[in-house]
Amino acid sequence: DSGVTQTPKHLITATGQRVTLRCSPRSGDLSVYWYQQSLDQGLQFLIHYYNGEERAKGNILERFSAQQFPDLHSELNLSSLELGDSALYFCASSPGGGTGAYEQYFGPGTRLTVT
Amino acid sequence: AQTVTQSQPEMSVQEAETVTLSCTYDTSENNYYLFWYKQPPSRQMILVIRQEAYKQQNATENRFSVNFQKAAKSFSLKISDSQLGDTAMYFCAFSEKKSSGDKLTFGTGTRLAVRP
Numbered sequence: 001d002s003g004v005t006q007t008p009k010h011l012i013t014a015t016g017q018r019v020t021l022r023c024s025p026r027s028g029d030l031s032v033y034w035y036q037q038s039l040d041q042g043l044q045f046l047i048h049y050y051n052g053e054e055r056a057k058g059n060i061l062e063r064f065s066a067q068q069f070p071d072l073h074s075e076l077n078l079s080s081l082e083l084g085d086s087a088l089y090f091c092a093s094s095p096g097g098g099t100g101a102y103e104q105y106f107g108p109g110t111r112l113t114v115t
Numbered sequence: 116a117q118t119v120t121q122s123q124p125e126m127s128v129q130e131a132e133t134v135t136l137s138c139t140y141d142t143s144e145n146n147y148y149l150f151w152y153k154q155p156p157s158r159q160m161i162l163v164i165r166q167e168a169y170k171q172q173n174a175t176e177n178r179f180s181v182n183f184q185k186a187a188k189s190f191s192l193k194i195s196d197s198q199l200g201d202t203a204m205y206f207c208a209f210s211e212k213k214s215s216g217d218k219l220t221f222g223t224g225t226r227l228a229v230r231p
Contacts, residue, residue, distance in 0.1 A: 102216055104216075
């Protein structure tokens with residue numbers, strides 16, 4: 001158990017719908033990252049938040065958005081869903097803040113299926 | 116932009132034997148980290164080992180060790196005394212050293228099968 005929690009574990013929804021994925025980082029970790037794992041694109045970085053602020057964006061679609069709340073949990077919002085958005089979405093956390101520890105610990109992932 | 120290349124899509128090893136997975140990367144940065152992650156059939160991403168670029172000594176974690184060649188930008192993973200539970204997808208990953216942390220750039224993975 002990495003200490004990172006993600007809900008829900010599985011999500012099945014229809015095209016055009018909107019969903020919210022939730023992540024709670026390890027206790028004390030300030031950085032939260034979102035990644036998408038699909039068969040054709042591999043593991044792709046989406047977005048990074050540090051202590052509530054957006055720090056970096058990767059290949060994140062405009063239909064996707066995220067935020068990190070004061071209690072450091074994060075949500076990834078996916079809207080106008082398309083079949084191609086079906087994937088495993090991971091959240092990861094790391095301490096950040098100049099602690100010298102930079103390894104990221106991953107949650108169990110949310111498997112999204114768009115039908 | 117950084118790139119990570121894993122040139123072995125699949126590998127197989129006999130139980131109790133040793134196997135080495137290859138990884139090369141490309142970066143213009145001098146301060147960075149390299150990681151190996153394991154993804155078993157459960158799909159959980161598990162950190163296996165990490166290496167800091169400024170450390171010349173190769174990292175070791177029990178049966179797992181790395182051969183880090185900074186000049187050659189090579190970062191291979193050696194698994195000794197392979198066990199059935201080592202069967203998984205293995206990803207090599209790179210991140211820059213930043214105070215708030217940095218994204219991971221992953222290779223395409225190597226699927227390792229340990230034969231009984």
